[in-house]
Amino acid sequence: MGSMELPKLLLVEDDRNIARALALALRNNYSVDIMPTGTEALARARSEQYAVIVLDLNLPDIPGLNVCQQLRGRGIECPILILSGESQVLTKINLLDAGANDYLTKPFSLGELKARLRALARSREPRRQLPQQLSVGDVLLDRRTHIVTRDGRSITLRRKEFALLECLMEHAGGVVTRPALVRHAWQGAEDPWTNTIDVHIKYLRDKLDRPFGQPIIQTVHGLGYRLLLEPAMADKK
Numbered sequence: 001m002g003s004m005e006l007p008k009l010l011l012v013e014d015d016r017n018i019a020r021a022l023a024l025a026l027r028n029n030y031s032v033d034i035m036p037t038g039t040e041a042l043a044r045a046r047s048e049q050y051a052v053i054v055l056d057l058n059l060p061d062i063p064g065l066n067v068c069q070q071l072r073g074r075g076i077e078c079p080i081l082i083l084s085g086e087s088q089v090l091t092k093i094n095l096l097d098a099g100a101n102d103y104l105t106k107p108f109s110l111g112e113l114k115a116r117l118r119a120l121a122r123s124r125e126p127r128r129q130l131p132q133q134l135s136v137g138d139v140l141l142d143r144r145t146h147i148v149t150r151d152g153r154s155i156t157l158r159r160k161e162f163a164l165l166e167c168l169m170e171h172a173g174g175v176v177t178r179p180a181l182v183r184h185a186w187q188g189a190e191d192p193w194t195n196t197i198d199v200h201i202k203y204l205r206d207k208l209d210r211p212f213g214q215p216i217i218q219t220v221h222g223l224g225y226r227l228l229l230e231p232a233m234a235d236k237k
Contacts, residue, residue, distance in 0.1 A: 005031070006029065006030055006031040007029075007030055007031070007050075007051035007052070007121075008030065008031045008032075008033065008048060008049065008050045008051055009026060009030035009031065009032050009033070009050060009051060009052050009053070009054060009117075010033050010035065010041060010044060010045060010048070010050045010052075010053045010054070011023060011026075011032055011033065011034045011035070011054045012035050012036075012037075012038065012041040012053065012054065012055045012056055012059065012064070012067065013034065013036065013054070013056045013083070014036040014037065014056065014058075014059055014060050015056075016036075019034045019036070020034075022054070022110075022113070025110045025113075025114075026113075026114070026117075029114070029117075030051070030052075030117075033048070033050075036059075036060070037059055037060060037061045037062070038059045038061050038062030038063075038064070038066070038067040039061050039062060041053075041055070041067060042062075042067060042070055042071070042074075045071055045074075045076055046074065049078075050078050051078060051079075051121070052078055052079045052080075052081065052117060052120055052121070053071065053076075053078060053079070053080045053081070054081045054083060054113075054117075055067060055068060055080055055081070055082055055083065055100075056082075056083045056084070057082055057083065057084035057085075057086065057095075058084070058085070064082060064084070065094060065095060065098050068080055068082070068095065068098045068099050068100050069098045069099065071099070072098070072099035079101040079102070079120035079121075080099065080100050080101055080102075081100070081101065081102045081103070081104060081113075081116060081117065081120060082095050082100045082102070082103045082104065083104050083106060083108075084103065084104075084105060084106065085105070085106045086105070092196055093196055093199060093200075096159075096160050096186060096196065097158055097159060097160060099159065101120055101186055102116050102119075102120060102186065104116060131143075132144050134166065134169040134170065136169050136172040136216075136227060136229065137216060137228075137229060137230060137231065138150055138151040138152075138231075139165075139169065139208070139216065141162075141165060141166060141169055143166070146162055148162065148165065148208075150208060150212060151212065155207050155208060156207070157204070157207060158203070160185050160186075160200050161200055161203055161204045161207070163184060163185035164181055164184075164185050164197075164200055164201065164204055165204060165208065165227075166184070167180070167181055167184040167185065168181075168217065168225060168226075168227035169227055171227070172227045172228075172229055173226070173227070173228070173229045174226065175220045175223050175224055175225070175226050176224050176225055176226065176227075177223055177224040178197045178224050180224070181197055181224065181225070182197060185200075201217065201225060204217065205217050212231075214231030215228075215231065216228045216231050
């Protein structure tokens, strides 16, 4: 590899055999640090800068979900890929809301893991300078403060709801497909996540549409969703 430094990957996995196998498979692409507990992982993530964190959900000391939340709470923004034996949609939603970027269910192929990591790396490529605020109709979104208002009334959104609204507002008036929403809100995750989009859109509608009686999020059947430039009548979707 010459003098080129490999990006650093933090692997949080207590099963030594799995950890060794993954580190071996990834050694040509990453400099891998293995931490067997959540406590050690949190300490290492504080002192090192990682390109990506691969985090097992079932750790011996702290649940992976809590580790993920603490990492985000400390301002660590690198992509986090969760490994777990569970595949329930509710588990996925909880992980996404905790700040995970992607989720891989065991057993998985090394090829699939590498593909997910490549997608997460692409999501970290520099983006164009974005305006701080987006405004569509009576909805205002502030990227810096994460404040959303409609008709002057403040609306509290969770992380993924905010990201979905941001994407819809960027393409207001046009159809945004489910895969496009996934790429924006989950930064690299693909098909396995699309069944959570409808759940999060429902949450977003409950906060942004229903209290005002004039829906602006429209379902485009078979394609995705559209943010209307003008509110629809209350009996329409």
